[in-house]
Amino acid sequence: MTTALKPAFVFDVNRCVGCRACEMACVHVNQLNIGDLPASGSWREVRTFNELLVPGVEKLHLSMACNHCEDAPCMAQCPARAYSRDEATGAVLIDPDRCLGCRYCAWVCPYDAPRFNEALGVMTKCTFCVDRQHEGLEPSCTLSCPTGALKFERRDIGTLSQEVAGFAQASTRPAVAIMGLEPARRLPRTHVPGVTPPWQVLWQRIIPRVTFRHEWPLALFTWLLAVMTGLLAGAISGRVTLDWRLFLAAGVLGMGLSASHLGRKSQAWRAPLHGNRSWLSREILLATAFLATATLGLTPISGADGWLRAGLYSGLVCLLAVDMVYRVGVIRGSGPLHSAHTLMTGLMLMGAAAGDLWILVPLALLKLVLFWTRQWNRRRLGLTAPRPLGVARTVATLAGTALLGGIIGPIWLGFSLLALGEFLDRARFYDELEIPTPSSLMLDGMPRT
């Protein structure tokens, strides 16, 4: 059966010495780093497992570019429909003119293949050298490997690769075959007593993909959605009076914040184009629907309760979409339920604004339990949050709940305290969120000291 065979990368860990000629070949054939074009570096990257030579642990290299998956998550999750497939080669290609530079494809790719080009403001990625393939040539990186570790062959896509540190065994049907270390080449025996560098030293060499410092507009946007959903419930219950102009302004501000991190803001209009597959598109569509219906419901013109309810429901579904967007990340020490999930936040604030203590109190307590369980788990990994943050988050939540529960003081005070506590947790969420990459998988494979 040769019909099922398709072009694929073949990588033999036993042959690679980490020379990085493949990266250099990529840079040159794609002109990424010379001439007038900006330096986005190579689309292929060699990552090294056990770079600091922890004794008793093998060192190996993994050369990885785009694996041109048959079920490519980048293509499915791109909100702007910027991805397409070259049928002849199976190459997954990105059209820079369609890309809005949201970088979400880099989050969903298990191989860290899409690369953000700072100067162009869009994602670029390995093209499988389609132009060369169409001329009957193999990709430049495979041609240039000086040890024959990286090859280009026609393969049966979907055969599982061998276990190799850093390679995600994804269900995306990647066009790559990896040969893992043979036992005979696994590790040199040595007589020198080994001293393991502390795990934190290894950790420090990983550059975090997501931080609050860089993603604060997104933190603010997602938090604002939850707060506005809660307030809307308060308006429906009649306990809160909302000015539709302020509400609309806050919503527009939030949407603006979310667009501010785009590499190419002029393409922001493309964000909702992929609602049938992409959670990011759904988030934007639902946020727009939420804002429109809720604002309409708040205006004296309509006065219809139906719009308000439509707003509330679209708000809650939107919060679900937000949480789905972030599901690609992992948070060490956390279970599937996270104390800063926006849907839970929105529900709790609904209870707070509508005065429903049966919703507010259990959710507030659940959040604190989730928060402290996570911090306790993370402390064992040496990843504690700053103490004042944990204290402030707890005090704000408890005080807000107590004020609202005892009906002491105005509603806005208790609500604000709760919202503040939620913001602190949401901000921390971005510092705790890790997008799995080959580098972080490699770190996970290292023994701890």
Place this chain on the structure above:
Amino acid sequence: MSKQTVHLTACPRNCYSTCAMRVTVKDGRLVLVEPEPANRATAEGPCLKGLSYVERVHSPERIVHPLRRQPDGSFAQVSWEAALDEMAHQLNRVRSEHGAQSVLFYSASGTKGLLNRCGLDFWRAFGGCTTTYGDLCWPAGLEATRLTLGANTHNAPWDLANAQLIIFWGKNTAETNIHQMTFVDQALDRGATLVVIDPRRTQTAERAQLLVQPRPGTDGFLALALARLIRDQGNVDADFVTSRVHGFAEYAAMLDEVDLARHAEICDVPLPVIEELAALLGHVKPATICAGFGMQRYTNSGQTMRALLSLLAMTGNFGRPGAGWVYANLQTEVFGGPPSPFSFFPPSACGGNPDNTDGNVRISVSTARLGRDMAAQQDPPLKFAWVERGNPLSQNPDTQKVRTAFQALDFCVVSEQFLTDTAREADIILPAKSMFEQTDIIGAYWHTYLQLRPRIIDPPGEVRPETAVYLELGKKLSLNLAQSIPEETEQAVRTWLDRQLAPLNLTLEDFAKGPVLAPGHEEVAFADGVFPTPSGKIELLSSEARQRWDVDPLPRVDLPVESALQKSHDPRFPLQMMTPNTKNRIHSQFGNLAVVQAIADPPEAQMHPVDAAERGITSGDLIRIFNDRGAFTVKARIDGGIRQGCVSVTNGWWSNECGPVNLTSLGRETDMAFGSAFHDNLVQVEKAREGTR
């Protein structure tokens, strides 16, 4: 219409691999470098450095005009005419005031090529000059090999696939000779055993079954301990030593002196590990030892290398496929002149370089002691220096003294492609050609191919090859160079090269299809059992070693002069400085390119976790590495694989990075052949500044 052509060429850097390359030129620019399988040794294609020529040749930082130093230390473009006039004026002046030998002609290994020899022809016509003897790289090992085997001739690179035991001794081939890994992998696929002996857990060691990490500079002690064990266990190849080895009885008797426990303590390798390795050497055949260059840059290194060689002799590992010694294969030295290592000897050494005998070239400056010897020259003292293909202010030992010596000159000319540390000390910088801008023939020292390196692009800007500069300067000085140096035209260069090839019954036409194996190429060295030594056998007892170098005729070894084990050791400097090569550069070349910097780690000092902790150092801290000779600062990198007591920084960093690593090394000569023992280099390390992430 853009015109695209594809050419065959070869990389002329000072590197084992000397790769054939297929390069694409479009509109006069180099646009692509790809593998060329016609060279069997490098069939998979060049390393990242070879690929980076695309940037190197057209780099905006490349020097493409003659530059003149200004009073404020900056450089300004000048016309060729002005540069030539000033150089001619200065040369005339120093020659009349001090004599021609007040000019130092310093050339190094930056580019291979037959046309390189035109330099000395110019200086002879000028009336002479002063030049260097010895070498930074490899003479002690070459001489040890020559004394033992009679010639630096090895099995073909691909023959390594036939070995059943491969020992990489002080050679990190995965980084410095990556193409050899192909043949290592082939051997491993056939069940070979790979052993790496290196104080560092190198990339090559990752493929090894056994990694032995001796104290640096004590490899000879390890070798002799192995020899004693092989002898005691009855694993000497009796037939072989009887028929092929001279002095085995004396050698075997010498092994009685070897106190195994003491040797194990000196090299700090447990005796059971030495026993295991001795058993491998005693039983597994054929065995090949691939010895690196770093190990023969200690003061005891010639004898060390002889001790290593003796292991192969006593086990009969010569003259067979898969067996032997791989150090530097000089079978492409076919163009006349004294063979290496003779070419490095000053006239005072018997059998010295005949280049010296014409009387007007003074060969009196030791490369190892460049700075001190330059300053010490008298009758006449040095006033003028001409530097090409070299970067002594980065690569030579005791670098500060080298700098001082250059700064003391009246005038200095440096031919360079980039503003290196040495070029910055020049009065005039000549824009040097790249390997793609003048046709030449190159040899190699791992494989045995002669390769053509054709002119395939026009030199950018006002770049002119050195030969053209010599001719122009010769006109101004009224020198007759017509017989020795070809005109600048491609035709003249090709005619000149054909003249060099004629004695070999070769012409440039023979290179049209690809690399040509050097006449006399051998698949298996010494297959006939004849060794071109005085005795016609492998010499473990060498009277020539005693006569020429005043060392023991047997491979007895001493500690390096500068060693933590010496009684005279200065306890202020307890750490062994190591300055190995990296895959990312050839010495100080390539590291300045943006494409290389995007890939390579910044300067880092590998330190053992315990050494670092004792000094309060963590990864990323800026540390100061120092001794009485000099100091430099660099980031620390905690490395779980380096031997405790060693600190390692790859060599070749520029002053705008962490500075030359040889600031702390002292220029001593090796025990034989005038090599540079700059690895006798003990230092201390202290934290300079807390690191950031």
